[in-house]
Amino acid sequence: MRFCAASDQAMLVYLGEEIGLPVHERVLKLLRLFQKEPPKWLRNLQPAYNSLMVTFDPCRVDHAEVELTLRKLEERAKALRPQKNRIVEIPVCYGGEFGPDLDDVAKAHGLKPSEVIQLHASYTYHAYFLGFAPGFTYLGDLLEEIATPRLETPRKKVPAGSVGIAGRQTAVYPFATPGGWRLIGRTPLAMFRSDRKRMELVSIGDQVRFRPIPREEFQELESA
């Protein structure tokens, strides 16, 4: 466990120094315990790959006190049982106008576009955390065979539902936002909707699979 003041009102705790499921399991457990027993001074929690950022009310506590609480919680969090994962399936129409970077990704790895699709859809991903924008879920770990760096120049606007890859990560853009990930397809499902009970389609800790669909099915699902 390593602690670092992120700001005068936020503390970062690192539960390991690498990306991987064992470290992330510790992040998740600590997050869950915090959410179950939120102290009065707690303002916000931001989980990520190997860290949890804790924002607090400085009128009530300081960094030293937050660290102490975190150490105690982590001791107890270790004993928690791992939660059962949900499995979420995301239908994706790959390539064409929906995946303008599919051919480039294929070329970069000496693959056919169909092979990229097959590799992307063959793996079950772990939802590490939501960040960047509401409902934007960082999924990993993308197979090394198709891992591709971000675009040199990000797009000013990426259409909502676009499926992108960046390094060994993949994600779906919930909203039309700027973005630098390589786009290989699009889902007709809404990743985030404020009018449904679980607003986010994928929650932290979920297992995610992508299912290739033809254009007709995309249109059917989109209008459904």
Place this chain on the structure above:
Amino acid sequence: MSSLVVESPGLLTTVQDLGRVGFGPLGVSPSGAADPVALRLGNLLVGNEPGAAALEMTLVGGSFVFPEGAVIALTGADFGAAMNSQAVEMWTPHAVLPGTKLTLGPTRDFARCYLTIAGGIHVTPFLGSASTHLLSGLGGFDGRALRKGDVLRLGAPERKISKRRISQVALHSLKPRKVLRVTEGPQSEQFSTEAKQSFFHTTFQVSEESDRLGLRLEGAALTINKGGEMITEGVPLGAIQVTPSGQPIVLFVEQQTTGGYPKIANVIGVDLHRLGQLRPRVEIRFERASLAVARSLWIEQERLLNSSEHLFA
């Protein structure tokens, strides 16, 4: 129910309150007023709870009609407000007669002006807050900036309003600054000594491309030492992250909730509302502060904001 009619919206006018705090696990940043202190003071002046929803105007104000009348206050930057060709004094409440038009123009000093109204503005809350999150089109009025012809519903005033003003002493201690105080960032050791020197000893200009997501700064490029790869992590409000090209970006109210660029420093709590008053092209500087100093300044400021004795003249 009373209403407010948008006759012209101004450059960028949105409904804001103090934001939705605590939804990091959903990837949702708090949003809320860019200058929350001005919003709080404005609400107190018209007898609202400090976090009632109000209008945030950016650089150029709009014009608004109150068909049923209202009690209003203007705080933050001076946008040259007028009613019936009479200048409207800031930092004090005004009764507006039914059918009166309030007109605002371009800023005369800072970036954002707040129009608070007794009873507040009523919109459907998203995650418990009325604030607009422009990037995702959520919250506020239809998730977007106001347009000509929009009609906003107003709440019923909560209490009788007395004619009082914010004291000069309070305004002085809360006034905008161009020297922002910062604490060390989690990756500050990844920056060369020269980069840190430039960061603290040269001025930066607020870029035209700045918005509620972040303030982009132009100035000395801050080089990151080789091997400065980091794992994406949570980023607080006011984090100063540096892109591979060396450009610093101060993450602001509609910020991304996680980030993978190293952070050289973080603006301290009491200077966050001051970020909201920085105009494009303005020159700013950074000054070191310790965590302990930042905390005691925050406690002092909260004490002031909760003390009517010191706030009002």
